[in-house]
């Protein structure tokens with residue numbers, strides 16, 4: 570992996586994955602976004618504006634916190650939490666939405682269209698849109714609207730229009746389908762994608778905007794421990810918080826990367842979102858990745874109690890890193906995640922997002938089987954306020 574890792578290529582391919590498999594009208598639009606992004610990446614005033622927003626508006630750098638009580642409980646490796654839950658709007662999603670909204674503004678766009686699953690991306694987009702005077706339309710599945718209604722109120726309060734998606738399973742995949750259709754009908758708008766998925770340039774752009782997580786974590790752990798960590802652990806829906814943490818460490822081969830996928834009701838029940846492990850190379854939402862398929866080769870529905878992880882595909886970059894064995898995949902069930910949700914609340918006084926609780930659950934398993942001199946960094950991708958009611962009423 571050393572030095573030879575330079576992905577994606579010009580067409581957005583990450584090895585056999587990625588690309589842009591879209592109708593010509595959309596391709597022209599994506600080319601414009603790619604050109605604008607490549608130009609702004611080098612633009613010092615754009616970078617300075619984004620940096621100042623991340624510092625003064627989001628509250629970065631987010632702390633790297635040693636969870637001492639949790640560490641003591643498992644008597645093994647030290648568990649550090651990268652506190653993305655402390656960001657403005659309560660998750661890592663804001664790092665990316667501010668970057669893309671600034672880009673949209675520079676491109677002269679007036680309206681943003683986006684999708685959301687757990688509502689965290691929708692809230693972060695609505696926030697950036699309100700800050701930058703952009704019109705905002707958020708597509709959200711009906712089932713997610715019911716599970717995450719606090720986030721729906723937040724988006725409305727911030728001035729966004731929430732469009733209820735009633736097709737299919739009424740979750741994230743369907744929301745992306747409908748949002749992409751709306752974007753094709755309205756090419757003058759800007760599509761603001763929330764994870765490292767979709768056609769080129771989104772997987773690259775979202776990863777770049779999220780890579781601040783790993784850059785900070787690297788400096789912070791060197792300051793605290795005088796060395797690099799042994800393990801990085803992150804939950805994976807599309808893969809943006811994971812790639813955000815992992816990217817800076819890709820070339821450090823001694824650092825083990827662990828992607829925690831939602832095993833839902835259990836791998837054997839078929840009700841899960843284990844796209845890396847159980848998926849096959851295929852196309853979803855305009856790009857190629859590991860995707861869950863039925864025996865007939867159609868896209869299979871995913872399942873997770875955590876709306877943000879409930880997606881049958883996964884980013885092209887995590888797909889490639891998995892196939893190249895640079896990244897290890899593990900599964901955590903709904904039940905194990907709920908247990909970790911409660912445990913982190915009681916042990917450390919931190920209520921994690923149900924998505925992030927998947928990563929916490931695996932980190933405690935890992936701590937138990939590693940020696941005390943090992944260092945584990947877990948991405949605490951978001952806070953759990955949005956999940957409290959659902960966990961209380963339906964999951965315990």
Ligand SMILES: Cc1ncc(COP(=O)(O)O)c(C=O)c1O
Nearest residue numbers: 689764806807808809810877951
């Ligand atoms: C708090 C939180 N963590 C993780 C995710 C999963 O997304 P990704 O894999 O892109 O980080 C979501 C998605 O909504 C989320 O809200």
